[in-house]
Amino acid sequence: MKAVILARVSTRDQEDGHSLDAQIANLKLYAQRKNLKIIREFTIIESSTKGDRPEFEQMIDFIKAQKERIALIVDTVDRLQRGFRETPVLNDLMNRDVLELHFVKEGNVLSKDANSTQKLMWNMGVVMAQSYTDQLSDNVKRSIKHKISKGEWSGPAPLGYLNIDDPDTKSKTIIPDPERAFLIKKLFQEYATGVYSQAELIRKAKGWGLRTFKGNAVSAQTFNAILQNPFYYGCMRTKGQLVPHIYTPLIDKSLFDACEAIRTGRGSKKAVSETKEPFLLRGLIQCAISGRTVSCDLKKGKYVYLICREPGSADKKVWIKEEIVLDQIRDVFRSIQIPSGVLAEIMNHLNNSHESEKAFHHAAIKNLHQESEDLARKMDQLLDMFMDKSITKDIYDRKHTQLVTRQQEINRLLEQHHSGNEQFKIALTSLITLASRAYDLFERSTIDEKRQLIGYVFSNLEMKGSTPRYSLKKPFDLFVDLADCKEWLPGQDSNLRPSD
Secondary structure (H helix, E strand, O other): EEEEEEEOOOOHHHOOOOOOHHHHHHHHHHHOOOOOOEEEEEEEEEEOOOOOOHHHHHHHHHHHOOOEEEEEEOHHHHHHOOOOOOHHHHHHHHHOEEEEEEEEEEEEEEEEOOOOOHHHHHHHHHHHHHHHHHHHHHHHHHHHHHHHHHOOOOOOOOOEEEEEOOOOOOOEEEOOOOHHHHHHHHHHHHHOOOOOOOOHHHHHHHHHOOOOOOOOOOOOHHHHHHHHHHHHHHHEEEEEEEOOOOOOOOHHHHHHHHHHHHHOOOOOOOOOOOOOOOOOOOOOOOOOOOOOEOOEEEEEEOEEEEEEEEOOOOOOOOEHHHHHHHHHHHHHOOOHOOHHHHHHHHHHHHHHHHHHHHHHHHHHHHHHHHHHHHHHHHHHHHHHHHHHOOOOHHHHHHHHHHHHHHHHHHHHHHHHHHHHHHHHHHHHHHHHHHOOOOHHHHHOHHHHHHHHHHHHHEEEEEEEEEEEEEEEEEOOOHHHHHHHOOEOOOOOOOOOOOOO
16 A cells, blocks of 8 residues: 655754654654555654644645555654644545544554544544643733733834843743834834824835845834834733833833824824825924814926915915915014024023922932842742742732833832933933024924924914914924914915916
């Protein structure tokens, strides 16, 4: 009789080991003893319990294609199957006299004439294999649950992080990816400005060199997955719940929330829509009548118009030349100046604010370090109580999880305070630079930079018909004469419809 032999291992970790070779050698000896002629060898490296089994199906198709009964030789039942999913197929082939099963170590041979005892032995072998698989699954679930309780992530790290082996603990951990972490943070920061559409940021990310682990450019699906992943601010999502993790956050939660508000449209800033032309004011101005974003249009290939609604008749459109609005925006930037006599006073005030800020961070850090030391002592005491059997394991696990969770919160707060002090100094420098040279910076900037500057300085920029209105963000409102700038007058021809 002709025969097919099957050797299988479950994971690629075993591919280069001795398991396959040992199985094949044993199966060949068996075939020789039984005078079975081997016509094909199948070595399968796949799980028999998860998903499709393409190589198993290929073997079945090969057996079906033969014109005579084929003996399928396997080492043990669990090398062929670890559940009853394959049983109907195998039974059908045996009933049609196409297949004969040989389980070497169990000493069981089944065909269409197999008796009840032989079938029972086969089914018991499947039951035992299934039980073993279930135990492995239970162990994996317990391990994952335990890791989650300690704030550890058991899956692949998201883009911007790396899974590595920790040389100190000899276990796996997750660290910020030195090549991608700062780009992920930049992606959040740029999106939070509300200046860019999703498509624009995806193109920018490609220009920055941000790539997936497979080397592909960031897709729209990946972009959205990044924006919605709480892992970046310090929490992992598991079974619909957020659990603090122990790894270094790339951003703070306030930045994540700002991006989420833009993405969902719940915040004051909305996600900017993509347009064919790079309109400077696209998405930056709201129509005071309709409440919608003022749209832009290009006429004759060079004239840009803003389109909003007529105050007295909301169903009528008003067309305003973009250049007229831009001239008035330039006037605002030109008016933002710090008189030389006041500059020294402002610098002194800001330096005093910086000292207050430093004192605040120092006090907060000191208190957090003290609490961290108290938590460490409580963990030691808790472990002593558990070792002395003063408390049960359930109580220990619950209390330990609470202490670890708070320790993770403290670590994040410490990180925020350390970075907050540095960010405050950077903000001071940027503020003075912008306030002192606002107009010059605006004029020398690219379209993207102009859009960012407008978003940084202006608040509630809107059009009421042909009249642009605005307020300035603090502290820029202190540097201009609001009596002159609070409401602009429409320029000449600002209410004219463009000719087609």
